Amino acid sequence: MTTLLIAEHDNSTLNEATARALSAATALGGEIHILVAGKDARAVAEAAASLAGVAKVLLADSDALAHALPEPLADTIVALAAGYDAFVAPATSTGKNVMPRVAALLDVMQVSEVIEVVAPDTFRRPVYAGNAIQTVRSAAAKIVMTVRTSSFPPAPGGNGPSPIEAVEAATGSGLSAFVEEKLSTSDRPDLASARIVVSGGRALGSAEKFSEIMLPLADALGAALGASRAAVDAGYAPNDWQVGQTGKIVAPDLYIACGISGAIQHLAGMKEAKTIVAINKDEEAPIFQVADYALVGDLFALVPALTEELKKRG
Amino acid sequence: MKILVPVKRVIDYNVKVRVKADGSGVETANVKMSMNPFDEIAVEEAVRLKEAGTATEIVAVSIGPAQAQDTIRTALAMGADRGILVQADGPVEPLAVAKILKAIVEAEKPDLVFLGKQAIDDDANQTGQMLAALLGWPQGTFAAKLELADGSATVTREVDGGLQTVKLRLPAIVTTELGLNQPRYASLPSIMKAKKKPLETKNAADLGVDVTPRLEIIETREPSRRTAGVRVGSVGELVDKLKSEAGVL
Ligand SMILES: Cc1cc2nc3c(=O)[nH]c(=O)nc-3n(C[C@H](O)[C@H](O)[C@H](O)COP(=O)(O)OP(=O)(O)OC[C@H]3O[C@@H](n4cnc5c(N)ncnc54)[C@H](O)[C@@H]3O)c2cc1C
Numbered sequence: 071m072t073t074l075l076i077a078e079h080d081n082s083t084l085n086e087a088t089a090r091a092l093s094a095a096t097a098l099g100g101e102i103h104i105l106v107a108g109k110d111a112r113a114v115a116e117a118a119a120s121l122a123g124v125a126k127v128l129l130a131d132s133d134a135l136a137h138a139l140p141e142p143l144a145d146t147i148v149a150l151a152a153g154y155d156a157f158v159a160p161a162t163s164t165g166k167n168v169m170p171r172v173a174a175l176l177d178v179m180q181v182s183e184v185i186e187v188v189a190p191d192t193f194r195r196p197v198y199a200g201n202a203i204q205t206v207r208s209a210a211a212k213i214v215m216t217v218r219t220s221s222f223p224p225a226p227g228g229n230g231p232s233p234i235e236a237v238e239a240a241t242g243s244g245l246s247a248f249v250e251e252k253l254s255t256s257d258r259p260d261l262a263s264a265r266i267v268v269s270g271g272r273a274l275g276s277a278e279k280f281s282e283i284m285l286p287l288a289d290a291l292g293a294a295l296g297a298s299r300a301a302v303d304a305g306y307a308p309n310d311w312q313v314g315q316t317g318k319i320v321a322p323d324l325y326i327a328c329g330i331s332g333a334i335q336h337l338a339g340m341k342e343a344k345t346i347v348a349i350n351k352d353e354e355a356p357i358f359q360v361a362d363y364a365l366v367g368d369l370f371a372l373v374p375a376l377t378e379e380l381k382k383r384g
Numbered sequence: 385m386k387i388l389v390p391v392k393r394v395i396d397y398n399v400k401v402r403v404k405a406d407g408s409g410v411e412t413a414n415v416k417m418s419m420n421p422f423d424e425i426a427v428e429e430a431v432r433l434k435e436a437g438t439a440t441e442i443v444a445v446s447i448g449p450a451q452a453q454d455t456i457r458t459a460l461a462m463g464a465d466r467g468i469l470v471q472a473d474g475p476v477e478p479l480a481v482a483k484i485l486k487a488i489v490e491a492e493k494p495d496l497v498f499l500g501k502q503a504i505d506d507d508a509n510q511t512g513q514m515l516a517a518l519l520g521w522p523q524g525t526f527a528a529k530l531e532l533a534d535g536s537a538t539v540t541r542e543v544d545g546g547l548q549t550v551k552l553r554l555p556a557i558v559t560t561e562l563g564l565n566q567p568r569y570a571s572l573p574s575i576m577k578a579k580k581k582p583l584e585t586k587n588a589a590d591l592g593v594d595v596t597p598r599l600e601i602i603e604t605r606e607p608s609r610r611t612a613g614v615r616v617g618s619v620g621e622l623v624d625k626l627k628s629e630a631g632v633l
C-alpha cells in the first residue's frame with residue numbers, strides 16, 4: 071500500500087495538522103509520500119521531508135495552487151492517483167473542501183473525519199454530532215479519507231530528510247479565482263492544537279465585553295480563545311474561534327466554557343478535552359453534565375476573579 | 385436564473401439521538417424529522433435572490449423515502465417553485481446523491497446549485513464538492529456571503545484561519561455556512577399555497593444511478609460518556625483542584 075498525504079500549509083510553514091494526519095496515515099501501513107501543493111513552498115516541503123516515516127515529498131508549485139483552490143488542487147492530486155492506494159488529508163477547511171472532489175473524480179466514497187484506524191480498510195468516525203460512533207469498512211480499490219486531527223498525536227520530526235521531487239501542477243481551467251483573504255493574526259496559541267482553551271458564549275453580551283472578560287483569562291493561562299456559534303453569530307467573536315460540530319474540534323488538556331449553555335452542537339467540538347470547567351449562572355445548564363468542575367454564578371464576577379487568582383498564584 | 389436546492393430530511397437538530405443497543409444504528413422510530421438546518425439556509429438564500437429579481441425559478445430536490453415530500457413541501461412553503469423527489473428507501477451515500485443530482489442538473493440546467501455544507505446526520509460534508517467534481521464546475525464551500533454579477537458568483541468562505549473570498553464562473557456550486565442568513569419561518573398561508581405547487585417523483589434507477597452503498601457500516605456505538613464532576617465553591621478552590629487534582633495547570 072502507498073499513501074499520499076496532502077500537506078496543510080500557508081506556503082511558508084507546515085501546519086501541525088499534517089503531522090497529526092501522518093499518524094493516521096502511518097496506521098494504514100505501507101509507504102507514505104507527502105504532497106505539498108502551493109506557490110514558493112519549498113520550505114514547507116523541507117519541513118514535511120523531515121517528518122518521521124515519510125519516504126518522499128512531492129512538490130507541486132504554481133500560481134494556480136497559491137491559495138489551495140479546490141479545482142486545481144483536486145486535479146493535481148488525481149493526476150498522481152495511479153501510484154497510490156490511499157489519499158489522506160487532515161479535516162481542515164482545506165482538506166474538507168478538496169478531498170470529496172478527489173473522491174468523486176476517483177469514483178469512491180470519502181471516509182470523513184476518521185478518529186481511529188481499525189484496519190487499513192476499516193475506520194471509526196463520529197456521526198450525529200458525535201452522539202454515535204460508526205465503524206465503516208471500504209471495499210474500494212482506493213481509500214480517500216480526512217482525519218480528525220484532535221484524535222491523533224503529531225508524528226515526530228527529526229527524520230533524516232527524505233527526497234523532494236517536483237510534480238506537475240494542474241491549472242484548474244480558470245473555474246475559480248482567488249479574490250482576498252482576511253485571516254486573523256494573533257500571537258496566541260492555535261485553537262486546534264492549544265493545550266488550554268477558554269471559550270465564551272452568548273452570555274458575554276457584546277464584542278467589547280467578550281474582549282474585556284475573556285482575553286485577560288486567556289492571557290493568564292497562555293490559552294487559545296474559542297467561542298460558541300451564538301457568540302460568533304452575534305459578532306462577539308470571529309468565526310474562526312467557533313468550537314463545535316460545524317466549527318473546530320478541540321481536545322485540549324483544559325477547556326473553560328464561560329456563559330455557554332452546552333448545546334449538543336457545541337459539546338461535539340470539546341467533549342474530548344481532558345478536563346472541562348464550566349462557568350454558568352444556571353445550575354441546570356447542560357454544559358455541567360460534561361464538566362469536571364462546575365462554578366455556578368455570574369461570569370462577569372467569576373471570570374475576572376479567576377484571572378486575578380491565577381495571576382496571584384503565578 | 386435558475387437555482388437548484390437539494391434538501392435532506394434528517395433527525396431534527398433538537399432531538400437527542402439514541403443509539404440502538406444492538407449496534408445496528410440510531411433510533412429513528414417516532415423521532416421528529418426536519419429539513420437539514422444548512423439546507424434551510426440554502427433555500428432562504430435562493431428565495432432572497434428570487435425576491436431580489438435575480439433568480440427566476442427555484443427547484444427543491446430531495447433524495448429519500450416518501451416522507452421526504454414533507455421536506456420538499458417545507459422548501460416550497462419557504463418560496464421554492466417546484467419539487468422533485470427521488471425516492472429511495474435505504475440510505476443513500478453522498479457519492480450516490482451527487483450522481484443523482486448530476487442527472488437532475490443535466491435535465492434542469494440550473495445556473496447555481498445551493499447545498500448545505502453538511503448534513504447533520506452523517507456529518508459527511510461531501511455532497512456539494514462531489515457534485516462540483518462530477519459536473520466539472522467550480523465550488524464555493526462554507527459560504528458566509530454570496531454576491532452575483534456578470535456570470536460569476538463571489539463567495540466569502542469561512543475557513544480555519546478566518547475568511548477567504550473566491551470568484552466562481554457560473555454555473556457553480558455553493559454550500560452554505562450558518563452565518564449566510566437567518567432562514568424564515570413559513571407562514572400558514574404559504575404552507576397552504578405550497579400544497580398546490582408541483583412535486584414530481586422519480587427513482588434512482590430512472591436516472592441510471594446505482595445507489596448501492598460503497599461503505600459497509602459494521603456497527604454504530606455510543607461514544608464514551610463523560611460524567612458530571614463536582615461543583616466548586618470559589619475560584620480559589622477551582623485553581624487548587626486544577627493544580628493538584630487535575631494536574632492541568
Ligand atoms: C446545524 C447547527 C450547527 C451548529 N453548530 C454549532 C457549533 O459548531 N458550535 C456551537 O457552539 N453551536 C453550534 N450551533 C448552535 C447551538 O445549537 C447553540 O445555539 C449554541 O451553541 C448556543 O450558544 P451559547 O451556549 O453561547 O448560547 P445560549 O444557549 O444562549 O447559552 C448562554 C448561556 O449563558 C448563561 N449565562 C447567561 N448570563 C450569564 C452570566 N451573567 N453568567 C454566567 N452564565 C450566564 C446562560 O445560563 C446560558 O446557559 C449549531 C446549531 C445548528 C442548528
Ligand SMILES: Nc1ncnc2c1ncn2[C@@H]1O[C@H](COP(=O)(O)O)[C@@H](O)[C@H]1O
Nearest residue numbers: 390391447499500502503508509510511
Ligand atoms: N438525500 C439527500 N437529498 C437531498 N440533498 C442531500 C441529500 N444528501 C445530501 N444532500 C445535500 O448535500 C448537503 C451535504 O450533505 P453531506 O455531504 O451528506 O454532509 C446537504 O446539506 C444537502 O444539501
